[in-house]
Amino acid sequence: MKILITGGGGLVGQKLARRLAERGTLRGAAIDEIVLADIVEPAPVDAPFPVSTRVGNIAEPAEVAGMIDDDTTVIYHLAAILSGHAEVEFDHGIAVNLMGTLHLLQRAREIGTAPVFVYASSIATLGGEVPDPIEDWTATNPQTSYGTQKAAGELLLNDFSRKGFVQGRGVRLPTISVRPGKPNRAASSFMSSIIREPLNGQEAICPVGLDFQHYYLSPRMCVENLVRVAEVEQEALGMNVNMTMPGLTHTIGDLIDALRDVAGPEPAQRIRFESQPEIEKIVMGWRYAFNPAKALALGLAADNSFRDNVRYYLEDDKPSP
């Protein structure tokens, strides 16, 4: 079995590759090769089978052609121009998020073997004029270009699956926390940094109040769900292959309680509350009440509590002092 991971250099792509290397099998078959594709050279991943890397732009059909060959059995499509970026570079977002997804689907169709196609969508597809909680059958009414392009990709994935061109399954990822590494320019960056930085002896700023609610999943459980959803039989997916990946809704207070429970009282004292109206304006529009019924029925899962998220960061990602 040969697996392609687009966005193979990213946080989730790298963790997924390492997890697949550890497992050695997927869908009951031995993994023979993983191809990590990304717009810049992905970091190497150790595995008991070859892991190759490929630098390419999914917005270009010719470059996509080289990522998928007749032996490609499973495609994980994680590559994307993210929310803030797609908002500023509108055409770039269309080219990569919408057209890139279409090119990958067309190439997967072209090989004629209906490969499994796991599509990383996002809860950014959800929002706007819909009631709470958001069900799997609630409209995608995204309020960003990123969410729009991802939602259009979901529709294409479902149709390519209905036609038998691919065995598609789309999962809307919750906000991943605790992300390792440095703060980034995403509006959601603080949702990891208020846990991560204090655990590393640094101060962090929280721009929203203790009551602010959001929908979270740990990187470890996200990867586990990506493995599980690839293993689902196509018939079990029904007439809509897209679903919200399970997460948990927490307040900022819940996050800090979990930090205290796992790491004692000291790190939490490094969190400073400082209003940032621009961040607040964006994140207050986000939704946090979801009912991921289809994914739960298919065996995907959320973390047990945010204590898991903190623990997994310490176990998997915290840099050695």
Next chain:
Amino acid sequence: MKILITGGGGLVGQKLARRLAERGTLRGAAIDEIVLADIVEPAPVDAPFPVSTRVGNIAEPAEVAGMIDDDTTVIYHLAAILSGHAEVEFDHGIAVNLMGTLHLLQRAREIGTAPVFVYASSIATLGGEVPDPIEDWTATNPQTSYGTQKAAGELLLNDFSRKGFVQGRGVRLPTISVRPGKPNRAASSFMSSIIREPLNGQEAICPVGLDFQHYYLSPRMCVENLVRVAEVEQEALGMNVNMTMPGLTHTIGDLIDALRDVAGPEPAQRIRFESQPEIEKIVMGWRYAFNPAKALALGLAADNSFRDNVRYYLEDDKPSP
């Protein structure tokens, strides 16, 4: 004011052009010109202002460029590869329905004046795993490639509107009945022909039973709604510019009762019931329970009863004997 109608040679495009010619104004301004664009030369339309025609393929950006110029104020995008056709010619459907819509949106953005962009979507975007009745905030889970491509177009329309590139409004058309002309190869063809043919002294076949329910709108009211929705102020459209156009749910029995009420007992005797399993299989999957709340609130309307549909056919479309 200059108006473009894509699909300007089709049933709705022609009726819309004639109605606009009759009105002479739209959005409070005098109409200076209508451009009817289609893949084959549209029939001419008499008007007190110039009506030009343009043959072109919206799948080609260069041809789209010539349809919209700096003076284009309102775009009615009605052109599409229809359901049965897009199911057979998959790539052709993607090229015209998805990419054609994107090209028109990009060209409308390019002129920089945020023109009004009325997008004819379809109740074919709705279906699959969603509960009844279908609300404006219910997921589009289409079960055809046509519906998929139309639903993806809705998402793009909403995002181009949110960004201020166009003043978009998308309306999901119910099944239009009574359509003039000849039966076509659409699975819904009988929903017009069982009324039209008997009124013209011909026999018609009904492939479903008296209890079969569906969602209908007359051509005349469809055109009226297309005029009204162009006149709505952008702010009134909220965070989702797409909506179901009002229609009425009727059984076949209701249709035949209306035919008797309007035209006496004789025409209805020309309807023969004859099971057609292939047609039945398709149309039984269609949805008929919709709550078009947003459109109703914006002043769009359904017919009063199917008697209207029958009467409008007699008044507007029945060929002289």
